[in-house]
Amino acid sequence: xxxxxxxxxxxxxxxxxxxxxxxxxxxxxxxxxxxxxxxxxxxxxxxxxxxxxxxxxxxxxxxxxxxxxxxxxxxxxxxxxxxxxxxxxxxxxxxxxxxxxxxxxxxxxxxxxxxxxxxxxxxxxxxxxxxxxxxxxxxxxxxxxxxxxxxxxxxxxxxxxxxxxxxxxxxxxx
Amino acid sequence: xxxxxxxxxxxxxxxxxxxxxxxxxxxxxxxxxxxxxxxxxxxxxxxxxxxxxxxxxxxxxxxxxxxxxxxxxxxxxxxxxxxxxxxxxxxxxxxxxxxxxxxxxxxxxxxxxxxxxxxxx
Numbered sequence: 001x002x003x004x005x006x007x008x009x010x011x012x013x014x015x016x017x018x019x020x021x022x023x024x025x026x027x028x029x030x031x032x033x034x035x036x037x038x039x040x041x042x043x044x045x046x047x048x049x050x051x052x053x054x055x056x057x058x059x060x061x062x063x064x065x066x067x068x069x070x071x072x073x074x075x076x077x078x079x080x081x082x083x084x085x086x087x088x089x090x091x092x093x094x095x096x097x098x099x100x101x102x103x104x105x106x107x108x109x110x111x112x113x114x115x116x117x118x119x120x121x122x123x124x125x126x127x128x129x130x131x132x133x134x135x136x137x138x139x140x141x142x143x144x145x146x147x148x149x150x151x152x153x154x155x156x157x158x159x160x161x162x163x164x165x166x167x168x169x170x171x172x173x174x
Numbered sequence: 175x176x177x178x179x180x181x182x183x184x185x186x187x188x189x190x191x192x193x194x195x196x197x198x199x200x201x202x203x204x205x206x207x208x209x210x211x212x213x214x215x216x217x218x219x220x221x222x223x224x225x226x227x228x229x230x231x232x233x234x235x236x237x238x239x240x241x242x243x244x245x246x247x248x249x250x251x252x253x254x255x256x257x258x259x260x261x262x263x264x265x266x267x268x269x270x271x272x273x274x275x276x277x278x279x280x281x282x283x284x285x286x287x288x289x290x291x292x293x294x295x
Contacts, residue, residue, distance in 0.1 A: 007289075031259065032255070032256060032257070032258070032259040033257065100228060100232075125232070126228070126229070126232040127232075127236070130229075130232060130233065130236060130257060131257060132257070133257040133258050133259075134229075135229055135258070136229070
């Protein structure tokens with residue numbers, strides 16, 4: 001009897017696995033860069049035109065925010081980023097990576113909507129973005145003082161996500 | 175005189191662009207087959223070869239550059255894998271996680287064989 005039922009049991013086990021994977025968040029792709037240092041780069045500052053390397057921008061627990069003026073999600077999260085940059089209880093610098101953008105438009109955007117960034121580097125070719133494994137702006141990375149990536153959020157950032165996913169990790173890192 | 179120099183410089187630049195952009199036939203074939211194997215992440219379920227998304231263009235450019243630099247196919251795949259994870263390659267890498275995926279057909283085939291033999295008897 002048990003032997004005859006075995007295929008049926010196996011069938012249901014398989015169905016169970018398939019059903020489970022239906023409810024898994026399918027759009028979330030884990031980044032293989034978590035736990036690794038930020039990639040090497042030397043990029044121009046959008047405002048001062050100075051060149052900065054990856055080693056120059058680390059030293060503090062910070063966020064790296066990939067944005068562009070053509071990106072709709074970036075507009076949505078911008079207000080929160082400005083708010084966060086002024087929040088002294090959190091006190092986390094936000095490094096901007098301006099991805100495949102027009103310099104003038106980008107500067108205009110910061111002038112008009114406010115500049116939440118401690119520094120904005122530009123990546124007009126998108127080469128550094130590939131090194132960061134970026135596939136759609138906005139994306140926000142959390143790095144420690146040694147430049148190790150601890151968390152990555154894809155899509156617009158808001159207070160709820162920040163408090164749920166970022167704050168606990170920031171607390172541990174400090 | 176200066177105009178001539180500028181003109182020849184211009185011509186030179188034009189042609190250097192063309193020359194740098196071209197791959198030899200063998201590399202061109204490698205390029206074509208590589209970009210078929212790379213998934214476009216923005217437009218999931220299209221390969222990078224088919225997609226016009228900006229990121230796909232950037233990835234194609236990067237793959238072409240690396241072929242020109244003499245990188246091997248596995249170097250290039252590792253480059254992509256290190257940044258984007260295994261999702262970017264259509265063919266999953268062989269690992270503990272994908273072990274069952276790779277061996278399932280053989281395991282199932284053997285199970286069915288045993289089963290049919292029993293029914294036959």
